[in-house]
Amino acid sequence: MTDINNASAVPSLPTMKIYDWYDGPYPARVRIALAEKGLLSEVEFIPVNLWKGEHKKPEFLAINYSGTLPVLALNDGTLIAECTAITQYLDVLDDNPVLTGVTPVEKGVIHMMTKRAEIEFLDAVSVYFHHATAGLGPEVELYQNAEWGKKLREKAIRGMHYFDGVLRSQPYIAGNTFSMADIAVTGGMIFSALVSLSVPDECRALKAWYANIQRRPSYQQWQALVEAGRPVFNP
Amino acid sequence: MTDINNASAVPSLPTMKIYDWYDGPYPARVRIALAEKGLLSEVEFIPVNLWKGEHKKPEFLAINYSGTLPVLALNDGTLIAECTAITQYLDVLDDNPVLTGVTPVEKGVIHMMTKRAEIEFLDAVSVYFHHATAGLGPEVELYQNAEWGKKLREKAIRGMHYFDGVLRSQPYIAGNTFSMADIAVTGGMIFSALVSLSVPDECRALKAWYANIQRRPSYQQWQALVEAGRPVFNP
Numbered sequence: 001m002t003d004i005n006n007a008s009a010v011p012s013l014p015t016m017k018i019y020d021w022y023d024g025p026y027p028a029r030v031r032i033a034l035a036e037k038g039l040l041s042e043v044e045f046i047p048v049n050l051w052k053g054e055h056k057k058p059e060f061l062a063i064n065y066s067g068t069l070p071v072l073a074l075n076d077g078t079l080i081a082e083c084t085a086i087t088q089y090l091d092v093l094d095d096n097p098v099l100t101g102v103t104p105v106e107k108g109v110i111h112m113m114t115k116r117a118e119i120e121f122l123d124a125v126s127v128y129f130h131h132a133t134a135g136l137g138p139e140v141e142l143y144q145n146a147e148w149g150k151k152l153r154e155k156a157i158r159g160m161h162y163f164d165g166v167l168r169s170q171p172y173i174a175g176n177t178f179s180m181a182d183i184a185v186t187g188g189m190i191f192s193a194l195v196s197l198s199v200p201d202e203c204r205a206l207k208a209w210y211a212n213i214q215r216r217p218s219y220q221q222w223q224a225l226v227e228a229g230r231p232v233f234n235p
Numbered sequence: 236m237t238d239i240n241n242a243s244a245v246p247s248l249p250t251m252k253i254y255d256w257y258d259g260p261y262p263a264r265v266r267i268a269l270a271e272k273g274l275l276s277e278v279e280f281i282p283v284n285l286w287k288g289e290h291k292k293p294e295f296l297a298i299n300y301s302g303t304l305p306v307l308a309l310n311d312g313t314l315i316a317e318c319t320a321i322t323q324y325l326d327v328l329d330d331n332p333v334l335t336g337v338t339p340v341e342k343g344v345i346h347m348m349t350k351r352a353e354i355e356f357l358d359a360v361s362v363y364f365h366h367a368t369a370g371l372g373p374e375v376e377l378y379q380n381a382e383w384g385k386k387l388r389e390k391a392i393r394g395m396h397y398f399d400g401v402l403r404s405q406p407y408i409a410g411n412t413f414s415m416a417d418i419a420v421t422g423g424m425i426f427s428a429l430v431s432l433s434v435p436d437e438c439r440a441l442k443a444w445y446a447n448i449q450r451r452p453s454y455q456q457w458q459a460l461v462e463a464g465r466p467v468f469n470p
Contacts, residue, residue, distance in 0.1 A: 065397055066351060072343075080343040082350045089343030108307075108315040108324030115317045116301060148383045162300055 016043045018086075019063060020070035021050045022229030025122065025191035027070045028222055029083040029183050030090075033099060035218035036183075037090055045229070053140035083187070084114055087180050099180040106174075110181050113166075113174040117184035121159035125191040127152035133195060156197065159188070164203035171209070178216075186213055251278045253321075254298060255305035256285045257464030260357065260426035262305045263457055264318040264418050265325075268334060270453035271418075272325055280464070288375035318422070319349055322415050334415040341409075345416050348409040352419035356394035360426040362387035368430060391432065394423070399438035406444070413451075421448055 020027035022045075034040045048054045048069055056067045064071045064081040072080040072089065080086050091099045101107035132149025135141040163185055166173060173181040189210050192199065199207060213219055255262035257280075269275045283289045283304055291302045299306045299316040307315040307324065315321050326335045336342035367384025370376040398420055401408060408416040424445050427434065434442060448454055 066354060074340070078340055078344065080340075080347050082347045085343050085346035085350060088346045089339050092339045092342060104324050104327045105309070105313055105315075107327060108320050109313065111320035111323045112315050112317045115320060119301060143386065145380065145383050145386070148380050151378065151380070 015075035017046055017073040018043050018070050019046045019048050019060070019073065021048055021055075022231070023194075023226045024050060024069055025126075025187045025194065026068065026083055028190050028226075029187045030070045030072070030086050031222045031225060032183050032186065032218045033083075033087045033090055033180065035221040036099060036178075037094070039090060039093075040221060040225070047229075047231075051136055051140070053136065056140065083184070084111070084118075084180065087183070091180070099178075099183070101174075101179065106179075110174045110179045113179075113181035114184045117159075117163070117173065117181055117188060120162060121156055121188035122184060122191060124152040124156035124159060125188055125195060125197060128156060128197070129191070129195045153197065156188070156192070157200065160192075160199055160203050160206060164206040167205035167209045173209075182209075182213060186210070186219070189213075250310035252281055252308040253278050253305050254281045254283050254295070254308065256283055256290075257466070258429075258461045259285060259304055260361075260422045260429065261303065261318055263425050263461075264422045265305045265307070265321050266457045266460060267418050267421065267453045268318075268322045268325055268415065270456040271334060271413075272329070274325060274328075275456060275460070282464075282466075286371055286375070288371065291375065318419070319346070319353075319415065322418070326415070334413075334418070336409075336414065341414075345409045345414045348414075348416035349419045352394075352398070352408065352416055352423060355397060356391055356423035357419060357426060359387040359391035359394060360423055360430060360432060363391060363432070364426070364430045388432065391423070391427070392435065395427075395434055395438050395441060399441040402440035402444045408444075417444075417448060421445070421454070424448075 016039075018027075018030060020030070031040070034043060048060060050069070054060055055064075055069055061067055063073070063079055066081060068081065070081075070083070070086065072086045074080075080089055088100055091097045099110075101110045128149045129135055130141060130149070131144045132146045132153060135144070163173065170176060172178050173185050189199070191197075199210075251274075253262075253265065255265070266275070269278060283295060285304070289295055290299075290304055296302055298308070298314055301316060303316065305316075305318070305321065307321045309315075315324055323335055326332045334345075336345045363384045364370055365376060365384070366379045367381045367388060370379070398408065405411060407413050408420050424434070426432075434445075
């Protein structure tokens with residue numbers, strides 16, 4: 001991994017490992033958060049192959065009961081799963097939160113909008129992918145409910161319209177400042193692209209916001225990591 | 236509402252209203268958090284009748300796009316939905332967090348376990364209720380997917396076993412201290428009781444933990460509020 005950040009402001013960091021998969025939309029949320037915090041080079045990434053279902057195997061379920069990526073492992077044995085929780089941890093490490101808010105209201109609103117981004121958009125796209133498409137393949141998708149998956153596809157598109165509305169009156173998802181909530185919606189945009197779920201043309205504010213996000217160094221560092229981390233497939 | 240708390244340590248609080256329903260499991264999470272923080276008497280509760288589907292009407296969707304309770308409304312117009320976000324806000328109001336952690340690791344682990352309590356237990360019970368039982372009735376439950384509801388019932392029971400395992404090695408859900416994560420699992424226990432989903436006998440650590448939770452003043456204050464808030468039904 002190239003040294004594309006500057007962590008000089010953070011003394012004596014704990015050793016951090018992250019179990020993830022190089023181009024996963026949820027892993028992207030934490031990798032972008034790491035880039036925003038200048039912590040990318042502090043982390044060792046341990047690949048867990050989603051397409052082989054390694055995240056559903058007993059060895060990994062012992063690390064994260066929910067069988068999802070990413071998971072942060074600290075050198076004292078502490079394991080932190082869930083993107084919001086990992087981001088919350090990373091953001092306060094240096095006592096200088098830039099993603100999760102400073103005032104009580106900022107903290108509350110950012111957590112609300114992050115959760116809303118999950119339930120109304122990112123998680124809905126994920127359910128669509130895992131239930132109403134081939135998902136990760138028959139070896140991994142042991143139970144599918146196609147009707148539910150299609151229903152959640154509709155929900156995700158409604159979610160795009162909702163966030164478009166939000167962005168017509170403010171520059172970022174949780175207000176005037178970039179935050180963890182923007183990263184969560186970015187996860188939804190990344191997942192939508194992977195499953196060919198197009199953003200409706202009329203969602204102009206959402207598209208303009210995303211163009212802006214994609215110009216951020218953190219997004220570009222994430223893209224570079226994806227390219228660098230892409231496994232060489234042997235057909 | 237009786238004055239069952241002491242907010243003298245919190246000067247010049249903003250006026251707070253909470254849209255909720257007196258015995259809802261998610262509203263319970265915020266009411267218990269308020270009691271833990273000594274803030275119950277600072278809040279005006281505005282009833283939104285779940286059984287009449289008032290939470291799915293356009294007027295309420297303008298308050299919370301997701302159509303869920305509870306929602307916190309501040310006097311400057313700020314609206315905060317989602318239990319975790321509301322609890323995060325309330326807990327740092329007095330700069331003395333007792334529910335969401337002080338150190339970065341505490342914050343991360345508490346947010347992880349709270350989310351896990353939702354996806355593996357509380358939200359799973361909710362999906363079971365809304366999809367595989369009569370739920371809030373045919374006027375409100377406009378779409379049901381019974382197969383998905385039954386699947387999530389199984390997930391909730393697995394979740395009980397998981398949290399039982401957690402509680403065999405530590406006194407509280409996120410470690411050695413009561414936190415927001417305990418309140419989230421409590422929401423799951425409250426919802427399970429409402430839908431007659433029994434905790435398996437072998438989950439002895441979970442049952443012992445819950446007996447302990449039910450002895451806390453915050454739980455008892457919540458119970459008293461439920462009794463005091465129960466509407467008089469005119470048959």
